[in-house]
Amino acid sequence: MQNEIIEKLIEQFRTLPGVGYKSAQRYAYSVLEGSISRAQNFANALLEAKQKIKFCKVCGNFTDGEVCSICQKRNRKVICVVKEPKDVISMEKVKDYDGVYHVLFGTISPLENRGPEDIHIKELLQRVNADGVQEVIMATNPDVEGDATAMYIARLLSPLGVKVTRLAQGVAMGSDLEYADEVTLSRALEERRELK
């Protein structure tokens, strides 16, 4: 039973991923206890980001121009396909990847009524056709939907003669076998490679 205006702010914080009521309240109070200029800066950053940041016309990644810096500078013959813009950041941690990206904005999910036409597969086909792409790396998440989407796209692309690969799946570096789940272990065993 709090003030309505404070509740409204708490509700906004609750729309953020993984934020429950208690955290949202904590955030709201920290704003209320802070300075007016902090609240203004925060509000401006929200509006500026949402107004200026667009999706790259080529790959779908976030950019403040027409075409993102990755598409402008890098090797367009190799495309890494990811589910969401934030996955680009994750993949960019791999320093020696020099190719570009393609954001699908979702995966095929019959449960959520999302078919191939609801995500950016058509755009990927156009790029493959237009840019003489040599390899498409499927980097969707290693889960049921990510696997299915990767398989679906691989089949679409095979007639075009482009090489389609998938991120290797197995036990994660630095993890402990004891805590790996059965599916991961089974996949790691299946895809074992020879040590030379």
Next chain:
Amino acid sequence: MQNEIIEKLIEQFRTLPGVGYKSAQRYAYSVLEGSISRAQNFANALLEAKQKIKFCKVCGNFTDGEVCSICQKRNRKVICVVKEPKDVISMEKVKDYDGVYHVLFGTISPLENRGPEDIHIKELLQRVNADGVQEVIMATNPDVEGDATAMYIARLLSPLGVKVTRLAQGVAMGSDLEYADEVTLSRALEERRELK
């Protein structure tokens, strides 16, 4: 190495308590992926809250008027003294408390160079003198600074003949009021003891 505008938004989310870079990035991306009206609503809620919400002239709690609803309706003869506005919300979970509050806006902390004159102790003395207060319940956090502040205020108030009590140590030592559960808070209120 991300876009500057996105970095600015991430930085804003990082100013929230307990939010690290990874969470801040997740929040920022969820805003970027959301609608423009959502970003606007969020920005408006921030600004409206910060502009309209003031500190109650009597107790220091958040309010959108001059005097908060608790000060207007409840028994002014009993004052519960807390460190921060958010502690009022925590104490309000104890349904049968009918008194009012006093927010100190901090505790005495030699380490952080905060003396008795830096928090709202003077205002508390004025209220005790003016309102014929019968009991002051010290509900500062059960940590070193909270205890020291409670002791200090108890000594100041004893010549005025007002009963000063302290929340019973049902609340765990070193913890924070914000995270105490209702039963613990209720027990602590029940077993409050007089400071001599």
